[in-house]
Amino acid sequence: MKERMLKETIHLIRQKGFTFTMGDLAKQLAVSKRTIYECFASKDDLVAEVIDHVVSQIKEKEQAIAANEQLGTIEKIEQILIAVPADFEFMDIRLLTELKKYHYDQWLKLDSFLKDDWAVVEDLFNQGMAQGIIKEIDLPLFIHMYTGSLNQIYDPASSLKSRFTMGEMLKSAVDILIHGISTKQD
16 A cells, blocks of 8 residues: 555656645545555655655666676666666656755755765776776766756756657767767777
């Protein structure tokens, strides 16, 4: 039942944002609010569980990609940078603003994860630099450029949304960050 509540909560967040009520959730699940409160003490606890669930899925995906021996180091980095935000598809800038406004502690947790939890990617970059396939770069600057790109991609007002899907924009941004814009081969 808890898993069903989480899935329906994500659906309601997509539909109504973080302003959904526990009554909305109860109605969608065809249960009483009391049933929900038996699983979650508050709406904030429910939102916390959703954020923890999304972060956990992302970490699992990262680990699976990093452990895939079929992929080279660059491919692993690319796939992680492209795959990770896909789990955040329902989180555009509007929803992140609402999360910050209505569930600040959960926003801090998500923000901290996005800014600070780069160990897998950092290890892959260090491997690539040690292998000589990635030049020495300022990794915090790369991460800042990547997260800045994400902010633009997830901006609901982006003029590119009418020309490209979110996935296409993300893939192109990662391609430019990893391979550059030059057609010249070294």
